[in-house]
Amino acid sequence: MGFKTLMVIKAVVCLAFGVLLLFLPSQLLSLYGLSFSSAAAFTARAYGASLLGNLMLTWFARNAEESPVRRAIVLDLFVYDAVALLATLALQFSGTFNVLGWSIVVIYLFFTAGFGYFLLRRKRVA
Numbered sequence: 001m002g003f004k005t006l007m008v009i010k011a012v013v014c015l016a017f018g019v020l021l022l023f024l025p026s027q028l029l030s031l032y033g034l035s036f037s038s039a040a041a042f043t044a045r046a047y048g049a050s051l052l053g054n055l056m057l058t059w060f061a062r063n064a065e066e067s068p069v070r071r072a073i074v075l076d077l078f079v080y081d082a083v084a085l086l087a088t089l090a091l092q093f094s095g096t097f098n099v100l101g102w103s104i105v106v107i108y109l110f111f112t113a114g115f116g117y118f119l120l121r122r123k124r125v126a
Helices: 003-023 025-031 038-060 068-093 101-120
Strands: none
Touching: 003 025, 003 038, 003 101, 025 038, 038 068, 068 101
């Protein structure tokens, strides 16, 4: 998979979850077996805003050529997804999420592996 494809997939996922968390947080959280409160509303909407920020970054940087700036973007997204993967795994193993929580784990694992690949990959010299 190419860099642009990974960035577009990340943008689409961020759009879907970001919009749902901003406008339908209780419905989305209930799918994962989570209860809803005013604190959950604030957290969900703040996270939705963060995802929309990631959407902007991934969409507008999707055509970035190999450079120190692209590497910084990839490092940022790798760290973001890796930390979210660990946090989501901890919540899943603690029983906070229902079985659908594993879908979030898989999403973060996919992006952590994808951005990790681009961090480790070295450009071939022709």
